[in-house]
Amino acid sequence: MVVCVGLLVSQPAQAAKLKTYTQPFQNTTTSLSGQSVAMNTYFIKMDYWRVKQVTLNLNFQISQLSDRQLSDITVSVNDVKFASFRPKRQTGLQTKSIKIPLRLIQGQNNLRISGQILNAAGKRDYRLGQTPANWLTVDSHSSVNFQYQLMPPTKAIKSFYDHFSGPDTIANRNSVIRTPAQATNAELAASMVVLTGESRVITTENQQIPVTTLADKTVNAADYQVVVGRYQHLPQRFQRMIKRQDLQGQGQIRFIHSQGRYYLIVTALTDRLLTQTAKFVANQELMQETQTASEAVTDETQTFTSALHYQGRYQLTDTTDKLVGSGHQERSYFVSLPVDRNNADGSQITLHLRYAKNLDFKSALATVYVNDTAVGSRHLTARRADNDTFTVTLPKGMALGHSFTVRVALDLPVQQPANSTNQETPWVSIESDSVAAIKSAPGNDLLFSNYPNLFLKNSTYDNLVVVRPKTMTTTDYATLTNIFNLIGNYAQSNQGRIRLYDHQPSADVLKHANVIAFGSAKQNPLVNRLNSHLYFQYNQARTGLLSNEKLSIERLYGQQIGTAQLLRSPYNAKKGLLVVTGASAEATYLASTQINYQRNIAQYSGDAIVVDPDNNHFGYRFKKNKLIDRQLNTRAVLSRHSQLLLYLGIALAMVVLITVTLILLLGKHGRLHRRPKTAKSTSHSHKRRRHHGN
Template sequence: MITLMQPTSVQAADNQTYTQQFQNSITTLSGKSVEANMYFTKMDYWDLKKVTFNFNYQVSQLANRQASDITVSLNGVKFYSFRPKDKTGFQTEKITVPLDLVSGSNRLTISGQILDQMPDKNYQLQQTPANWLTIGNGSNVNFEYQLKEAENTLSSFYAHFSGQDTIAYQRSKIATADNPTAKELTASMIALSGESRIITTENDQIPVVKVSELAAAKNDYMMVVAKYDHLPDDLKKQIDPNQLKDKAIIKTHYTDGKYYLIVTAKSGKLLEKAARFVANEELMKETDKDTEDVEETTDTYTSSLHDNGTHYLTTTADRIEGAGHKETSYLVQIPNDRSNADGSQITLHFNYSKNLNFNRSLVTLYVNNTVIGSKKLTAVRANNDTLTVKLPRGLSLGSSFTVRAAFDLEMKDQDTSDNSNTPWAQVRPDSKMLVKSQRSNDLLFTNYPTLFINNETYDDIAVVAPKNLNTDDFKTLTNIFNLIGNFAKSNTGKIQFYESMPSKNVLKNNNVIVIGTPQNNPMIKELNPNLYFKYSQNFDRVVSNEKLSIEKDYGKNIGTAQLMRSPYNDKRGMMVVTGINTKDVYLASTQINFQKNIQQFTGDAVVVDMNNAHYGYRFKKNKAIDKSLENKRTFSKNSQLILYLGLALIVIILIGVGVILTVRKQGRLNGGSKNDRKQ
């Protein structure tokens, strides 16, 4: 039975600060009139006291400081304008943001005009390459706030536990048994993956630790995932064991400023089911009570949207205003385990004002920085215009890319200022992109971890880990599943841990991850002949190969991460993270924990030494996971060329046959003529 309680309050902390960095890289905006958008979020449990926007920027050295100006808007409301300071290089403007304009999700807009001359006459200013504004990657928003009182509910715990500041300050932790079973490891990694997928920063993760190493402090939020018999005594007291006969329990427990979420069951199967519940963001946000029962029949799977490749660019009409070059951009994401294929198409529906100089006004579509197509604006189509373009063949985009609609809105009689509400253009919500995609087939780190993902969830992952895990082993698992969870958008896939070498059937039909040393994981020794970086006969060091000469002592202190073709199924991949010591194994995993780290490597092997120097190598010549699939795709990709070559061959054959027949006929005619002369 579910216990219902009135939410209880917990004493909030004192004033705190948190700085949220914008994810934008350094961006340059060109033109007299410039505009850019940046986004930030506010946690619901913050009681804001002050918000400061630190705008890091640089303007053209030729910009006229008296004529140029910059305006800042939040969620469409303008609140601050200033002129650039009279100095060169990057400068920072500290701007206090009105608290009443701040919501949960926020769009910060930078707009203005960068002019290189004083507009003292009533004429249209000439745009030059010297009209530019560069936004630095040091721009951020700083929050000063108090924590709102935490309610004793799953939803309130989840909000704090997954909050950006809680994770950044390492106050969120997941704990499991000191000597976890395979099912407990599976459950804790499912819980970690569920949290990793909603972490927005690129440097933060939630560690998974032994329950004895939890070291709880005030304002810490701890999720304990373990069987009932493995719970600490103080947490056992919070659970009635009689309620665990045929269900798992998820329960909050707050004490002395420390916040616990107990996820427990008597069976491993139900514990995994409960872990899928806490890995479901929607369910956790909806549970406004302190205890949740999870049974075998409980629906825990995350919802999924089947869009058949159609991605709408915006849900509401997106309006841009002002003369000159104006842009609006849209992020398009396809499943992480897929990449675009030939045949994708963008359809832009839009309308615009009629007071334009239609001889000079047009719209241009970009995908990332590639121009896809343009169209001239006309008065006849102003109320309902459409631009449909197909993406060029062979254009590689990855699983996330930006579609930009750039409008050049030129007026007939433009005055000195171009920041008025006219002219305008509007992208309609029926604008869409049809993305043809295919699953990536590369067995390289450029395709990791997506080769272990299918339909945005775990693709039958079997993890062979040491039977007795130490602190380094837990840190290694945290790194591996932090990145996998970041890519897995659903909790429906399968993860299974093994303490010893699995059966041949499991190895054949699963994507296998092996971690450990030759001493604590026997499968490392079994795989040694297949490794790119092999161990010596005594398994006391890593030995040299054709890519790297390794001094004998150096080989005792390096860790490796290797993406191999599975020896048990040549159509599946296998990743081995190994080293002589568990510390070396952990060091190897530090290069496969965040996207920014894994993007450094384009091969199939990574070496990390004790000084944290890391190197990437490629060994396999054929990078395809499924070689037959690669051949089919190559044939399909070049089908048109093959058709043309086939037609050309037929023409050549016909010409050849024609020449032969002509020669033979001519020979007969010549032979007949000779006979006639003889007679």
């Protein structure tokens, strides 16, 4: 009753406040060439927003040679055009603010920006010329701004979850995960399970949900808080709201509204049930389906995550996308993935095209780009004009992250160039069954280009052991948050095992687990013991890092820098071991800032990272043999070339068979050739004997 009354009373007060949220474009800065160009991106509207106004803030630049009286730009949302304008008569970056009609706004919205960029051939001659100077650049700082009233959560857990995971909530630092002040290793592990479940599904790439303790007063103002801990370690005010007898043989998820804040209590009497309950919270589908204020979780509760409704195929366009006009034209499609990919090995893009038959097919061409990297081209032909399907394979090792852009560039020349792009022919249609089939092959490199995939198996964390400082500071919590935020971005399932230690684990654990150690050599006994294996080693007093063949380090500088290093585990040569360390908790945190988001880790292809307080960061490669398992690499090579080996085997067998056949034939021919001579010799012998007898 207390929860319901609190929600009802607070609703009018919260609903009266007008809030704003600016959603930046997910795309990177995109340049499109051609007389007729278009690009796609998307933005979302949360269900708990009562939207009052939506504004597109478009930052763009067009060719300095373009004619402002002829060029134009059109904006559409969800395939409905609503605004067109001509660029200003100025060079450089321009900004255009356009109000989007509220009737067009849905939950997830497709925004298209298309343009006709035309150049003048001379001061008085406005014949349209097709050159590389026909271009439009849409800057990544473009955004969609919402003004809305915030509808407070209902009493259902699903309503809390929507608010807690909302991009506006996270951006405004109103979401936080908290543990008891002196959290046990099991409580920390459970909180990391919750964090990875959140980082797997949140749409923001620039913010994360912090994990800290109930003693950290800096986050007390957060409106939405998930508290993870065993019942006996919870504050009294939460214990009074949950009966101990309700926790016999089961964990509990309880939504509480108290003192103007919304809390989701995740608790149990045992470590095992606490972990099981945390896995329920890490399952987006289960949380979005829970319509009650409390949920019991037992050992039999099925908490495993589904495949996120994603089978690796992404449709580029929902409807047929038609391009009309001669010359060079482009379309850009934004692809958002449910989990990050640090390689695109085996990924393909299939385009289904139809096009006019009046093209100059000697030079008509379609080219596919991924993040401005050309991945394949195809000549257009009259024979395939009514139904042309082709597939390009993405380069091995290409990092895609959480999203990427597919750009289709079409060169549509005609025998006699037309005077306007508004003519009905030539044309090309990109059909709706054009898809990007995305997957990642398991990597075998002990490098940051393969991190954190080398710690994942079957799309989840693979027996992950984290060795932490014995006493955790607020900064240590921030480091731990950074480490698991990235892992959650790549983990597709919540069924992996996470264990934390505040001391050095046994040799058996270190041998069979994937190990991450963070903290200074003085704080963390495992880091101290691994010092001789580090690429950047500590001095004898363990107060700073020393110079090596890659970097000269001044004494005070060595006390301030942090480093992340991917080692070959001295406990198991077929496993990696990540060390995130610095002479202080603050220095260690600096190193973790480069392994928290995909956009950061993608900068590094070596096995060591160094970060200083001025945010200068450097990557290095030390190990000569990058392979985790040489035998695995050999098997992979054999597997990739199995068909070739089969053909070679068949060819070799045929050569052997032909050789044996020839030998047998030659042998038989030799015997046949020798037999007549023997017979003739015998005949002569008989004749001689008869002659002597006479």
